[in-house]
Amino acid sequence: MVRYAALKGLYDLEKTIGSGGFAKVKLATHIATGEKVAIKIMDKISLGDDLPRVKLEVQALKTLLHQHICRLYQVIETDGHYFMVIEYCSGGELFDHIVEKNRLSETESRKFFRQIVSAVAYLHSLGYAHRDLKPENVLLDREENLKLIDFGLCAKPKNGIDSHLQTSCGSPTYAAPELILGKKYLGSEVDIWSMGVLLYALLCGFLPFDDNSIENLYRKILSGKYAEPSWLSTSSKRLIRAMLQIDPKKRITIQELCNHPWITAGFLNPVSFVHKTNFEKDDDVLSTMSAICGEHASDIWRKLVKSDRTDYRTATYLLLLDRKLRGLSLRISSSAKSHFKSEC
Numbered sequence: 531m532v533r534y535a536a537l538k539g540l541y542d543l544e545k546t547i548g549s550g551g552f553a554k555v556k557l558a559t560h561i562a563t564g565e566k567v568a569i570k571i572m573d574k575i576s577l578g579d580d581l582p583r584v585k586l587e588v589q590a591l592k593t594l595l596h597q598h599i600c601r602l603y604q605v606i607e608t609d610g611h612y613f614m615v616i617e618y619c620s621g622g623e624l625f626d627h628i629v630e631k632n633r634l635s636e637t638e639s640r641k642f643f644r645q646i647v648s649a650v651a652y653l654h655s656l657g658y659a660h661r662d663l664k665p666e667n668v669l670l671d672r673e674e675n676l677k678l679i680d681f682g683l684c685a686k687p688k689n690g691i692d693s694h695l696q697t698s699c700g701s702p703t704y705a706a707p708e709l710i711l712g713k714k715y716l717g718s719e720v721d722i723w724s725m726g727v728l729l730y731a732l733l734c735g736f737l738p739f740d741d742n743s744i745e746n747l748y749r750k751i752l753s754g755k756y757a758e759p760s761w762l763s764t765s766s767k768r769l770i771r772a773m774l775q776i777d778p779k780k781r782i783t784i785q786e787l788c789n790h791p792w793i794t795a796g797f798l799n800p801v802s803f804v805h806k807t808n809f810e811k812d813d814d815v816l817s818t819m820s821a822i823c824g825e826h827a828s829d830i831w832r833k834l835v836k837s838d839r840t841d842y843r844t845a846t847y848l849l850l851l852d853r854k855l856r857g858l859s860l861r862i863s864s865s866a867k868s869h870f871k872s873e874c
């Protein structure tokens with residue numbers, strides 16, 4: 531097991547749960563609380579000119595607080611590496627869940643899709659676009675709730691979500707026609723298209739546009755033609771058509787999506803989200819921490835709010851908050867004392 535000095539005493543690294551181009555993700559234990567976390571380890575040298583993407587992802591994840599977006603707890607930077615300590619989802623990828631079940635029922639698809647729509651509506655309301663929505667970037671937690679990950683490509687255009695983007699990015703299979711044509715596009719509109727592909731994958735168990743050759747794939751996407759299997763209900767066919775509109779101006783908007791009949795069927799209300807960008811003050815968690823840190827809860831809270839929210843103290847607060855929200859006891863090991871001392 532490779533030892534990283536920067537994690538010593540803070541996190542115990544366990545197995546690797548994912549490895550991509552310039553990063554790998556390892557399961558770890560947050561020592562102070564015993565909670566499982568996922569640590570995304572990026573080697574600065576192999577990152578090369580992709581370094582700005584890390585800053586962009588960190589900035590986005592620090593801002594985004596939503597129950598269906600994977601939470602960032604702590605960021606540790608050393609000369610050679612970035613460590614992003616992120617919420618651990620023990621249910622694996624949505625992609626594997628669909629493959630395992632062949633395809634999902636309309637009811638199960640609707641439960642999952644409402645969670646994705648809520649996360650994306652929240653994202654767009656804060657001026658962000660994900661731009662790489664696909665089943666591999668949607669994870670399941672232990673309660674089978676969805677969590678959005680991989681914000682390395684997300685964009686927050688300086689003059690708001692309604693200003694055009696140009697960089698082509700994301701995976702072509704889920705990419706909107708305007709994006710693969712290299713046209714100027716709106717992040718919000720390409721996210722709607724990708725969610726249409728995602729919904730199709732949930733309901734059908736395969737992709738609307740797929741081909742081994744890239745130019746055939748592009749041709750299929752640009753044609754906007756895809757199979758509508760017999761098991762699709764009229765309402766789901768209507769919704770998918772509204773999302774997979776070639777002309778972005780004809781595509782359903784995120785607001786219309788939240789209220790669409792297919793989305794609200796069987797539910798009392800449209801999809802909504804809480805516009806949260808600051809975590810709430812919790813006195814039980816603060817008093818648990820002050821017992822160890824020997825500081826007043828009010829001082830700990832003041833430092834938490836004032837800090838850049840990516841230190842061990844923040845990680846401990848958020849992980850204790852998660853434990854409380856799950857109805858578990860608030861425990862913290864005295865070994866944390868020394869690490870708080872350094873930050874106190």
Ligand SMILES: Cn1cc(Br)cc1C(=O)Nc1[nH]nc2c1CN(C(=O)N[C@H](CN1CCCC1)c1ccccc1)C21CC1
Nearest residue numbers: 548549550553554555568616617618619620622623666679
């Ligand atoms: C697959 N799996 C199975 C189990 Br059980 C748990 C998991 C799992 O990945 N859990 C998990 N929890 N939290 C995370 C993960 C994975 N993970 C990820 O961020 N995983 C992504 C996966 N991307 C999908 C397409 C390209 C890469 C990743 C990014 C860079 C390098 C490796 C992996 C986080 C940190 C946010």
